[in-house]
Amino acid sequence: MTTHCQEDPPLVIAVSGVAGSGKTTLGRALAEKLRLPLLDLDTLTVSLLDRLHGTVLDDHWLAPPHGATIRAARYAALRATAAEVVATAGGAVLVAPFTAELTGTAEWTDLLDALAPAKPHMIHLRGSPELFARRRAGRSESRDAHRTDAAPAAAPVVPHLAIDAELAPGQQQFRVLRTLGRRTPLDLNSPVFTRSFDAVLFDLDGVLADSTASVLRCWDQFAKEREFSAAVVEGNHGRPARPLVEQLLPADRVDDALRRIEAIEVADASRVEPAPGARELITGLPDERRAIVTSGTRRIAAARLAAVGITAPSVLITADDVRCGKPDPEPYLLAAARLGVDPARCLVVEDAPAGIAAARAAGCEVIGMLGTVEPGALTDVGLIVDGLDRLRVDLTRTGLRISAADQPTAVGS
Template identity: 60%
Template structure:
């Protein structure tokens, strides 16, 4: 059984529905089950709206009792369920958590995010119940094991991460011609490939957009392209330099939230500096900040937006990385997570391994192979060349 938790406006219902559909599991949403009844009761009978009622604690206990009672029957007949509720008390190791665990073995997905994001979403949906909701209190970290997912991500991006955490993995396509090839070097993208920075990118551009009164959606439509490309689209020419400096500052400040993607530390660390490079649309300072936050050492050969005239999807970044390593780009494997990066690497003559997380597999189909995590593969050295092999979990083979 999976429980999706989060405060109002975190997107837990949307994620819960997507997860239930993907898993083929019944969906039990606390609001859907209990709100129609509570909304039909006269406010005077409760001493005010049920969310603000002096009986709020008792009402809360009754709502969760109804949810768990139904969940017992559903799990007994269907075998599993996806439960959606704030689960505020259940996130702490107390009686509420113990009651939830009596229903079935449960994995908790916890949606986290900035309070201003949740407030914006509640204001945008204009639901009557939000007028009676008490302001969010200080956030208390869960004391139970959770799968933490950033609410800045799209529902599809959240779902991709949850499925990996639940070990609902996509099979690696084998045999694939890529596994028979040998490479002189591996060229890695950073954002979404080595570093799970997608939420940081979205959060940073949302804040930038709020400051400048412009749509934030543009960043999602242009993932993998340099910041200057977005700035030129969003701001007039006379404000471009100041805008670029501002978004860089915001992104560097937020870089502390970045973590490595599954398998990135082992896969990247299994190669010597002479056989690896980083090719990113970040500026050099931002690339260093995100690599450091993800626990990755920036290699000597690092191509950033500061080093090229034309960024991805142009081939220039990958051509320059191969040149600096002294290898033929046709004998390089590029590791990417976005369509723009894949096209850049292919145009340079590289073979491409793509990883989902920022985009679903269908959006990465131009790559030679798509995996749902870098922990699905590893590198081995044979005949002085690098070979990609299917790996058990995070296993690596260091034989250089």
């Protein structure tokens, strides 16, 4: 169970990002989940400013020469309102671009002073200018027409949690809450904790590497190049690329397309980040008792493992090694065979329904990892975890035993 102090300090979350980054959607989701008041800069100020246009202001309030003055006034209103709300309600979720605040200059100090003694947890939605421009073009905000083009903002220098804008709102919320220490309780009565295993077989993407945003970015680029909808990847997490590409493109274009998507994913791999506790858990296992089983190619696997600092074990099963990928059991059966163990005595860690189905069909026990699909999609698993830092594995005389690691402490405790 997550521990809490008797008197938690105020929880203040500030969600930042440029127009079109999805900060309002994420901020609202966090406010609803945490039962905190939502203070959106636009909600607080835009209606008033729009009424001034044409009466007090000849030009739109976003247009020069009003910019600096209007910005200072808007953020002063946000700070004053936030100070009152946090003092009375015990917390808040703030939503604004926070462009100047992220640079660590006087505006950041002003925000900290207004919220003191609470310390805001800054969430920054990052992504490409092209993505944000496409999103703005697809919405009906009249004020977008008055925005001036600007160079991409510099990376934030204040303490912050970077969240990829490509992720779905639920995926974003999950990563924020996990970082805040709002963890999913472990089922300590799970049969996984009562069994012994001969080996642990790890999926790569979404389990050892937090590569979901990278996959979405890469397939979005690939889809634009090949002129199909990138939405098709959303229901194919954990599956090899070939069957999907074969459905989308004529047979004579498949091999070239597969080489292209592989190249895109390898190039983007440097942006992949480690999953919590993954490196420590897998490297703590004897080599003869661990394997990685991925639907990606060997080149993609090598690039992502390098990015997260994990050396490939002796047994690494990729799409290049099998005829039938997940959800077929062949990948996990092959991994068990190469380790020389019975699949029924293997524990698999998976994050997607296709991988879970493959592991179950092979006869393995399964741990489901949150963060890629909705929790309700992780069915037929022995245990659900939100990070491998929640688990420890010990080698005993009967085999590998899984137990709960020390429980993390919530932010503010």
